[in-house]
Amino acid sequence: MTALEPAPSSTAPSAPPSNASIRRTQRAGRVMAFVVALVVTLFFAFPLYWMVITALKGDAEVFQSPPTFVPHPAVWSNFLTSLSQIPFWSYVRNSLLYAILSAIGAALSASIVAYGFSKVKWPGREAVFFLVLITMLLPYQVTMIPTYLIFRSIGWTGTLLPLIVPAFLGNAYFIFLMRQFIRTLPDELADAARIDGCTEFRVFWTIIVPLIKPALAVVFLNQFLNAWKDFLGPLLYLNDPSQYTLSLGLQQFQSANGQEWALLMACATVFTVPLFVLFFFTQRYFVEGVTFTGLKG
């Protein structure tokens, strides 16, 4: 049984060839691991299946006990009904504005700042970078109230600005991630361009930016996701239904229609689907983003 080892390559001659019984236990172990993995995976995936099929059930079937696992008949109109009960497209527009603009801001600011922390040598750089890392420890609750008051005093509450603008000012986590990436690029590249008389900003823009596209994608996608999922930000700053993002709109819809499970699940499904589409097309960037962060390099 090899349950605790990294998967051995099938050709590895690690076991003594004559020992057939060891082989057999190993195979039994592997089959067991497969079965366990299958069961566990089903456990993880099932709630999502449950969300989608509830969205397709009729009123009677939703409350049927024991529950049914295939909706019969599938009520596709639930989706249209749920979308017509909330200003869905307005929520989508606001969510998209927030997600896309803040993601652009995050990618831009993280790359510029990270360049300043990796390829430009200046006194105090490491100390300041340490400060960047320290800010990651600060619970958001500490800065939440004064930040709210700042945006309130300049009249930005009730708009998407307090959600979008801070993204352009850099996020410690993204700066860190981007710096780790830029550091892997050889210094000679920038030096060669500098000798040719490039300004530092041109070096950054024409030499470095094209090389860090994967990291830019990681930051962009992660911030897009963060913004699309964000609940507290919209809850703090948005007060008119016409400004609501999907997160806030859906929560408000739920407080008003707590028992309409089919409609709620239809909304939740529509809310989640765009992220799935994005995830399945860009998976490798997410995985990179997770494994990249601080644990290597």
Add this chain to the structure above:
Amino acid sequence: MSLLTPGSSVPTLRVRRRRKFWNNLGLGLLFIAPWLIGFLMLTAYPFFSSLYFSFTRYNILSAPQWVGLQNYQNLVHDPKFLKSIGNTFYYTVIAVPLGVVLAIALALIYNQKMPGRPIFRTLMYVPLIVPPVATALLWQWIFNPQVGLLNAVLGFFGIQGPTWLGDPGWSKIALIIMAQWGVGGSVLLLLAALQDVPRQLYEAAEIDGASLWQKFWNVTLPMISPVVFFISITGIISAFQVFTEAFIVSGGEGGPVNSTLFYSLYLFQQAFRFFNMGYASAMAWLLFIAVLIVTLIVFRSSAKVVFYDRS
């Protein structure tokens, strides 16, 4: 460079480098300017002003009024505050260790060579893609006492399930279960760490006749301990700040009977429902101190158990 011995080019170059280094200060600051502005305006200034607010009575409408330590004194006698600490502690102490053990177990399983492994891993990560609002709505439905999925499954085994989110004795457990659905991120990190464990170590252990458990305890766990440490500490810090799910399943109330009134939720209520900005700021600072202390303790104690490869 004129101050140095003419002819010796090496120190001249060094001086030129040094001067360049100092001249670069402006350039460096220019590149990090976005962060610097953000740091000063959205981190440093709020940091100190929330400390100041914590010593004031401040309801937004009139100017903050200095009250010294009164907010902190009132907190000690506030039963809801004490309840929110108890709830948060309960949640952290169960959810975090459970999550770490679960993540290690899952990572070991998913690390096996088996057909469909990439699909398994992806599906395990997928719950992290679901927005917290949707997650909370979905699990609220699963936890529904009469017609929810969970109690239907329990009923199949002849178990009468509790009312979960409706029962103060079970509501935190329900949120802990809900949190385990998102364990896939930790699993992914641990899988990456498992890939880096040198195969020779297992071979050496096998030659010494180590059992499966001994191999795990003496080889695998020490080698992945930095990641275990990382997910533990980030898990503790985020458990201290759990908010969105509790807000949604309790309609922002922290019910039933304050059983899901977590620290952050109570802080939010004080700040943005009752507009006790000073009181809430005092809570924020106590949270900050708690996070600092826990981080220090975990770091200190980790020196003994975390194995860092220095090669």
